[in-house]
Amino acid sequence: MAVLPKHKAQLNAARKMATSHAEALASYEAPRGLQSLLPTADARAAFEKAGFPTPVNEAWTFTNLAPLAKTNFTLPHKGQVSGAVIGEAKLVRDAVTLVFINGQLSYDLSEMTSLPVGVTIAPLSQAASMLTDSQVAKLKGKTTDGLAAANTAFLTDGYVLRVDEGQNITTPVELVFLSTGGKQAINLKTFITVGKGSTLELSEVYHSTSEEAYWHNSVTYIDVAQNGQLHFTRKQDEGTEAFHTAEVHTTLQRDASFYGFVANLGSKIARTMFETNVAGHNASANLAGFSLTGKGQHHNTSTHTLHGVEHTNANQIFRNVVAEGGHSVFMGKYHVLAEAQHTDAAMLNQNLLLAPSAKADSKPELEIYADDVKCSHGATTGKLDETALFYLQARGIDKSTAMAMLTEGFIDDLLNALPNSQARERLHDAIHRWLGRSMSTSMKG
Amino acid sequence: MTELLNIENLHARVEEKEILKGLSLKVNAGEVHAIMGPNGSGKSTLASVLAGKPGYEITEGSVNFQGEDLLEFEAEERAQKGIFLGFQYPVEIPGVNSMYFLRTALNAQRKARGEEELDGIDFMDFIQDKLELLDMNTEFLKRPVNVGFSGGEKKRHETLQMCALNPTLALLDETDSGLDIDALQIVSRGVNAMRGEGKAIVLITHYQRLLDYIEPDFVHVLKDGQIIKSGDKTLATELEKEGYSGLTNETTAA
Numbered sequence: 162m163a164v165l166p167k168h169k170a171q172l173n174a175a176r177k178m179a180t181s182h183a184e185a186l187a188s189y190e191a192p193r194g195l196q197s198l199l200p201t202a203d204a205r206a207a208f209e210k211a212g213f214p215t216p217v218n219e220a221w222t223f224t225n226l227a228p229l230a231k232t233n234f235t236l237p238h239k240g241q242v243s244g245a246v247i248g249e250a251k252l253v254r255d256a257v258t259l260v261f262i263n264g265q266l267s268y269d270l271s272e273m274t275s276l277p278v279g280v281t282i283a284p285l286s287q288a289a290s291m292l293t294d295s296q297v298a299k300l301k302g303k304t305t306d307g308l309a310a311a312n313t314a315f316l317t318d319g320y321v322l323r324v325d326e327g328q329n330i331t332t333p334v335e336l337v338f339l340s341t342g343g344k345q346a347i348n349l350k351t352f353i354t355v356g357k358g359s360t361l362e363l364s365e366v367y368h369s370t371s372e373e374a375y376w377h378n379s380v381t382y383i384d385v386a387q388n389g390q391l392h393f394t395r396k397q398d399e400g401t402e403a404f405h406t407a408e409v410h411t412t413l414q415r416d417a418s419f420y421g422f423v424a425n426l427g428s429k430i431a432r433t434m435f436e437t438n439v440a441g442h443n444a445s446a447n448l449a450g451f452s453l454t455g456k457g458q459h460h461n462t463s464t465h466t467l468h469g470v471e472h473t474n475a476n477q478i479f480r481n482v483v484a485e486g487g488h489s490v491f492m493g494k495y496h497v498l499a500e501a502q503h504t505d506a507a508m509l510n511q512n513l514l515l516a517p518s519a520k521a522d523s524k525p526e527l528e529i530y531a532d533d534v535k536c537s538h539g540a541t542t543g544k545l546d547e548t549a550l551f552y553l554q555a556r557g558i559d560k561s562t563a564m565a566m567l568t569e570g571f572i573d574d575l576l577n578a579l580p581n582s583q584a585r586e587r588l589h590d591a592i593h594r595w596l597g598r599s600m601s602t603s604m605k606g
Numbered sequence: 607m608t609e610l611l612n613i614e615n616l617h618a619r620v621e622e623k624e625i626l627k628g629l630s631l632k633v634n635a636g637e638v639h640a641i642m643g644p645n646g647s648g649k650s651t652l653a654s655v656l657a658g659k660p661g662y663e664i665t666e667g668s669v670n671f672q673g674e675d676l677l678e679f680e681a682e683e684r685a686q687k688g689i690f691l692g693f694q695y696p697v698e699i700p701g702v703n704s705m706y707f708l709r710t711a712l713n714a715q716r717k718a719r720g721e722e723e724l725d726g727i728d729f730m731d732f733i734q735d736k737l738e739l740l741d742m743n744t745e746f747l748k749r750p751v752n753v754g755f756s757g758g759e760k761k762r763h764e765t766l767q768m769c770a771l772n773p774t775l776a777l778l779d780e781t782d783s784g785l786d787i788d789a790l791q792i793v794s795r796g797v798n799a800m801r802g803e804g805k806a807i808v809l810i811t812h813y814q815r816l817l818d819y820i821e822p823d824f825v826h827v828l829k830d831g832q833i834i835k836s837g838d839k840t841l842a843t844e845l846e847k848e849g850y851s852g853l854t855n856e857t858t859a860a
Contacts, residue, residue: 546697547660548697549697549698549699551659551660551681551697552693552696552697552699553699553707553711554658554680554681554682554685555657555658555659555681555682555684555685555690555691555693556682556685556707556711556714556767556771557682557685557686557711557714557715557718557771558682558710558711558714559680559682559714560680560682562710562714563682566699566702566706566707566710567699567702569701569702570699570700570701570702570750571700571701572701573701573702574700574701
């Protein structure tokens, strides 16, 4: 593709902003335990060269990060948060819980006494010795992607989680990432390994006590070994001025199953990218989720799923609800290589617009080189069904409640994909609250 | 007799098409009226207009319900004031179970009347005998509203809603269409349980068969947007035999 002059100008601006971002954080020092591993200087150079992503980049066509790039961020600082706030934020009440405040593990707020045998979990800054060779290679690796480079160049911390072989872990594990605002740039890197034949329910919650701008930028690497199973649920409920960018890279071995779920509620701009490599025979990658996007918010859920061997499965369903002045994006791609015969993959994105000014973009794609596969994709965007609204109103239910009920119904059955009933209830309540807040404004639209 | 509903010279149109062309009807408390008529005569439009469905334009006439101008109110306000529409085609609502739907509706109406709302436990107590009356059980309430319901289940569900909401005026739009005899008997049982002083029922139907189970006090023939003939229940039998074709506006009787 030829680089047009205006694209060049955009790219230069994005680089300039990366440089000023890097300069503002110049006093950064890598966590002590990672200094010998992290290629901080190289990553910084890569970040400045790549710049922040711009809509020139196809993956960012619908998502403009300029408000993020223009913010003058600071390095993370210590923050104080009460236990009650954590209780509010959590998805799974009785999970083993690690709490990170502004990217740093808080032992006081964490609850690790019930950590089951067979699971090891520690902050990345103290767990370099736990990393496998391939994880170390990922940590040291070069990247040309601006956000990933920034993540390495200014890494705050993250965690390493390992489930040994043959462990059916019944105690859920949850990570809570809480920010106290103050324009902090918090970079998180995580390595998760689920051993052969093991199962785990893992959830991550991103939350804030502040309505100030800050940035959670996370990169997660997940390996699910042969016949392993991972439920991985992310609840993004950041503050209204927050920026949230996340990449989840997952590799699935033979017979492994991955169930990813994303709930997007908060942030000014949030993007979650699931990049999945279905690398083993009979492995399955299942992704689901929803966005509730209100005024001034932008939610982007992207997926890229690579099928490289025979007989693999994938299933995706994303439902996005957009209120007045909100913008949601779904971009999904199944990439099926020639040798990946008998791939069975379905993708569905359904969007519900609650007001004329609500906007949803959808780009489901298939790129298939094998000739004997079953792959499908679909997308729908619509308004609430007028007939159903009248049906509820004819029973005495006022219009805004009726709208909320129908919208809740649109999303609610997705929650059945979650294995944990507490998480289902929590998300149900969160949806209910969001609808209560946004319906009155949407009705004016 | 207390007058509940008084429709005078009602004209209503959808887009450019006039469907009701000067319809008048009076319903007193305690009465059951049946409105019969051929397809396209305006039966469903009448029900929709009374219930407040958007999309209809009233160009002339008035509708008075218990001394108030009904046309002034939103659909939910009409329901709260005691009007119930049993839908000809009940609407599927995925993801919303029947219990949640019914309890929300009931509480919305109770709240509007200044009554206390029912919690989950009180609601179950409240709904139990209504379920039994209609040969239904609590499993039914866990299903998403009308999703995957058979025709008979949908109509029993409509009837359950009516029994729960206990309206002053029930408008039943072809509640009998497509029902087998068993379902028809069950639905009729629910409707008959609703009969009572101070209340009225308007049955909109295609078939005389329903009237074997629910005996009306008055039968009206609706044709081309007007009520062209009224009589007692024998009129229905007559219509069944003779059909609608012999009737014209000129034969209007009281």
